Amino acid sequence: MEKHYTFDELFDMGIKFHHYANTAYPLRVNSLAQYELHDADVIRRCVETNIKAQPELNLYVHVPYCKARCKFCEYVVMNDPNEVPQDKYVDYLLREIEMYRAMVGNTPIVGYDLGGGTPMYLTLNNIQRITDSIKRFNIKPGTTFSIETTPVIAAKEVEKLAAAREMGYERISMGFQTVSASLLESLGREGSKSIYEKAVQNIRLAGYKRLNIDLMYGFLNQSDEDFANTVKYTIAVNPEYITLYRNRYKGTKLEKESQGVSLFKANRQYEIAYTLLHAAGYDANIGKNTFSRVPGDHGTSDYLTTRVINATSYVGMGLGAQSFVGNYLAYNLGCDNHKMDKYFAAIDRNELPINDIADMPVEEVRAKALSVMFYFGFISMKSYKKRFNEDFREVFKDEIKYLEDNMLMEYIDEDTFMLTEYGSHHIYGIIPLFYSQRSKVEMFDMANRILNPEKGESIYLEKYDRKQYDAPSIAADIIVLSHDRKNILLITRGNHPFANCLALPGGFYTPTDDMIENCAVRELGEETGISISADDLKLVKVSSGKDRDPRGWIVSVAYLVVLQQDAKPMADSDAIMCKWYPVADLDKLRLAFDHREIIEKGMVIYLPHPMQGRTADN
Helix, strand or coil, X not given: CCCCCCHHHHHHHXXXXXXXXXXXXXXXXXXXXXXXXXXXXXXXXXXXXXXXCXXXXXXXXXXXXXXXCXXXXXXXXXCCCCCCCHHHHXXXXXHHHHHHHHHHCCCCEEEEEEEECCHXXXXXXXXXXXXXXXXXXXXXXXXXXXXXXXXXXXXXXXXXXXXXHHHCEEEEEEEEECXXXXXHHHHCCCCCHXXXXXXXXXXXXXXXXXXXXXXXXXXXXXXXXXXXXXXXXXXXXXXXXXXXXECCCXXXXXXXXXXXXXXXXXXXXXXXXXXXXXXXXXXXXXXXXXXXXXXXXXXXXXXXXXHHHHXXXXXXXCCCCEEEECCEEEEECCCCCCCXXXXXXXXXXXXXXXXXXXXXXXXXXXXXHHHHHCCCCEEEHHHHHHHHCCCHHHHCHHHXXXXXXXXXXXXXXXXXXXXXHHHHCCHHHHHHHHCCHHHHHHHHHHHHHHCCHXXXXXXXXXXXXXXXXXXXXXXXXXEEECCCCCEEEEEEECXXXXXXXXXXXXXXXXXXXXXXXXXXXXXXXXXXXXCCCHHHCEEEEEECCCCCCCCCCEEEEEEEEEXXXXXXXXXXXXXXXXXXXXXXXXXXXXXXXXXXXXXXXXHHHHCXXXXXXXXXXX
């Protein structure tokens, strides 16, 4: 019998499986195998039928060349840029573009990106050839062409920048990723502040007035200070747009490090950037990755903006490119091995160079489209209606109620269902609510196979510098009981150690707390949103064992508080989730650190014991 999961179960697993449960859908390359087409004629009919049904389209052209492949790269890039001459690749690419132009006909094109890889790695002649071919489509007036470069190319080849600008590329995107020299070296990427500054200068000299700079966060070896310095530096060079990309790990050379990076760290670094960018005049709604200092401008390319907001279909051309048109999702040849031989052979046979194509049922199409929409942190009712000819509020009324009841999303107007600030911290738990039933089951199967708490904690502790902190350090832990004493408040830890485990609310004492009781009050407020007075706290015990915390010697001062009335908690800080659990169910729960022992002690002192039937009088 097929397993069906509750919204709570889906939300919880999405949070735990956050490196995979994101805006990239489906979860695996072969997830949609049951819907795949294999006959070349059937594939062409499917592609042509879906393309002709679209009122408008986006185009993406992929250039799989880079000087070197960065360790964080998940895209189709040649490991050796000299393996296949770029002239030959472009020859075949143009033939593929012409195949699609015949199908697209006069359909308006509302977005076009030349991406990669590094499009500016190509010769000017090859960039011109590609651009001329794209201009033969029916480009809607006002559509902005977008192109990507690297800082090194922009710093050294100003004439190439100027020529591309003359060809019609008005928006240019460039990745700084980080200004940390040590992190750049570990990622296998070339860069420096002098290169970045020269690159920006040349881009301005070439006439670009729409410059986007990409930054990455969520690396195992990236400190908050390093990331904040990168954001501040990027603000200082004054691009129109700054885009934050969380390292997704999946399919990269860094994938083995993924479980050492907690969701708390990723959320914290996003918040650091969000605060700095807004203070500097860069605007974005909470949960959105691209920040713009141009009023009324989303900051993303037309291709991406229409994909995300309007769910506009897109045709991807080039090695390994992805297409999502109507009901089909396709990946071109080369997506698996980054080799061009099969791509060339298919085009020589006058076949579309597709490696995998799935003709999906509407449940899968919805899941794909909605996952992409969350890139901007909201869903447009009008766009959903236009794409699917159905009312989002009706199709997902139960999901909407769950999200509203838990203050994760809200309607800010009749058209826009948007993440709350609280919801933006929990987006990876929200997206799986809109998965197909097949992908919900797949997420649990993958998570149960991949997630390894001990491995993740080991990776984290290997990089943890205990010398930065006091020894011993002091922390407060709080047993919070409901007014009827039948429920206990527990958080799900977002950070290592014991990431994704249940724990008591609490945290480290700091000099600003004055007293340890004030630390307990502050931590409870930060992690759960519940306010109490220090006078409400009852001391339970002091735990001082040197081995109670794998990070080092950390002394816990534990308190108990019984709330006078029911409260609805809201997790924040390093608490990813916060819920009431029946005291009678404590035996079934996995608790972090020595928190089971602390709870037992508190119950023995103040209340009938919940686990063994004893009372304080025993």
